[in-house]
Amino acid sequence: MAKSKVFLDANVLFAMANSPAGFASRLLLADNLSLISSDYAFQEAAENLAAFNSEALAELGKLEANVIITDRIAPLPFWVSLDGEDRQILAAAIGAECDYLISYDRDFDSLFDKTISNVEVIHATKFIRRFKV
Secondary structure, X not given: OOOEEEEEOHHHHHHHHHOOOOOHHHHHHOOOEEXXXXXXXXXXXXXXXXXXXXXXXXXXXXXXXXXXXXXXXXXXXXXXXXOHHHHHHHHHHHHOOOOEEEEOOHHHOOOOXXXXXXXXXXXXXXXXXXXXX
């Protein structure tokens, strides 16, 4: 059975690094998922961690060993209304041909539970519960 490709938004990376034993970190235990993100998302998570909990930066570095980093981006459909940072995240998820983009970001509220260019955008908590991670 093929692994589901899951793109991690910066705020999910932040949550995993800030709380290594927390809810979001369960994703690392799932053997049926390929975790994917981008340099952009890792940089955003690092900037936010540096301001919030700089000790968690080491945990973020450890995450990179468990996450495939993509540099591929794809154009977004014309109707997608997101700001620049969130557009970059969604474009990377589509470019990496992910099955899911998971996020805690309220900027994705209008896109949660929708599929855009074959990528389902889903709240991280809902994803973790749905897949019993």
